[in-house]
Amino acid sequence: MQYPLSPDVKPEFCTTGTFMRLPSSRDDAKLAIVGLPFDTAASFRVGARFAPQAIRQASMTLFPYHPIQKVYPFEDCQAIDIGDVSVIPHNIHRSFEVIEKAVKDLMEQGIVPIGIGGDHSVTLANLRAAAKVHGPVALIHFDSHTDTWDTYYEEKYWHGSPFIRAYEENLLIPDKVFQVGIRGTLNHPGDIEASIELGYHVITTPDLKERGFQDVLNEMKQKIGNTPCFLSFDIDFVDPSCAPGTGTLEVGGLNSFETLQIIRSLTDFNFIGYDLVEVLPPYDPTQITSLLAATIIHDFASLAALKIKKEVTAELK
Template sequence: MLEIPRVVDNGNIGPVNAAQVPRFGGDTTFALLPRLRDLRDLAPAGTDRTAEIKIVGAPFDAGVSYRSGTRFGTNHVRQSSRLLRPYNPATDTSPFQQVQVADAGDMALNPFNIAEAIESVEADAMTLTEDGASLLTIGGDHTIALPLLRAATARAGQPVAFLHFDAHLDTWDSYFGADYTHGTPFRRAVEEGIVDTEAICHVGTRGPLYGRKDLEDDRRFGFGILTSADVFRQGVDEIVDRLRDRVGQRPLYISVDIDVLDPAHAPGTGTPEAGGMTSRELLEILRGLRGLNIVGADVVEVCPSYDHAELTGIAAAHVAYDLITLMADLRAGR
């Protein structure tokens, strides 16, 4: 087998060395990072290395209500991440140098049984974090966020704060009698008591609703709402200040539905809405959360069949990279 040169920094095994191997060749892992299963073989003899941050795919879209295809989003985001580099100038840190990061591959989820798939996501998330690792999950549709929140709360030992970046509320009750879909996870999360209702907020919402009751229910659950228009009118810095005030230092889970971005920036998604945030606004808001106690995150709803010129995949890859940076900075005490 050919030996693939990698960037090794601070003892951490990083991406394939793109100065020696073209980025467009070789295995497709997130940011060309090592596979979790290969870490032991790649580590120096006599050492047993694991990952402090794990990236896992959840290729599942049986919960979608409109355009399907996000089951293919996990590998699309990986492919779009090939151009990511080890140093993040926005934070002046190198996440892959600070901690060991690895791609854990994909969860095996039943595409015909939503209940079973939800159970599998929760079980796999618990297994992947049993050694104390942080988890970034790439979907898949937003149904997967509910079991990921369950796992994050179980690990934190308390209901977690929750920031939800999305065009939609995702707090509806049911679709066609189905209680578990990509539009219902956060109503279920409130009902199950797995989120701290003093510290939950939607960011980037917009578009028509079924009725005023949607907003009334949402307020009753405890959610704050910062719409895409709020981001535009108030600016990134004020939005960041409001989010930081709301969350404090509680254990925090972040979920990013890529349709929070305007279709001009992310056309490849299942339920696009006009008037969304720009990629720059989303990335700057995420960077403004540096130092918060992030215990897990996901990026979901990337639908490659609608992704013209790979815009959505690239945006999602950069969002994931900045979320990894936040978790690495936290672990490194930066």
């Protein structure tokens, strides 16, 4: 049977509980959806533990074919949804361990993971797994915050610190890290400079508007090249008028159309993993945030399918 199941096979409301009703296993799987429902590292609103299932539910309204990239991403990748990692709600370090193991196991099998968070702390576990399989990696990070703050109430591990901890653990190649969409008020004048001092490239939303994304894209291509790259997307990159269901809202962001245009232009990178974080269903009564998140995941899968097609074409040559 071809997956994901289309509405003319089974109505959208008849869900299996997986993303777009994907199976939990298939031979030759090259892409896997994995839920990362940990949210107790959040500093303000909580509820992102419920995001994986909310986003899966919203995915029921999507169709299998991607008309922009001209692929059937989930079929081309033999995609699966392995369900949620069994995190420990009150213990961030044990949760990181189980997330890292699940993601590392997928990567070692040649399966590209798309993680559905959860708060942004889970990305540190994903990067630990990626570095063990691929060595230090490049990173494209879409967010309104740099998440390179050192401590919060003297705690080093929280959703505002994954990318300073990743730097300290040598999980990233600093001059191949791009943080895009940063905006909003700050605790201190040097908050953004702290990321730059790590060697990261910080593109604020005003920078993005002034330069245009094509210019930023060209710089990322030149710096990152074919280096294994992880893509982390915090839904608060998007303006809250389009994505209200998140934990730390920042006005003045891009709309959903602009966001999808950006993601769909990322066709020339060697992505070895993705995650999407900080969707809070309790603050998303009309499901527009979850639907946008599901659409972005569909786009991630399309990028993975395009990469597979390029590799097959190269082998035939």
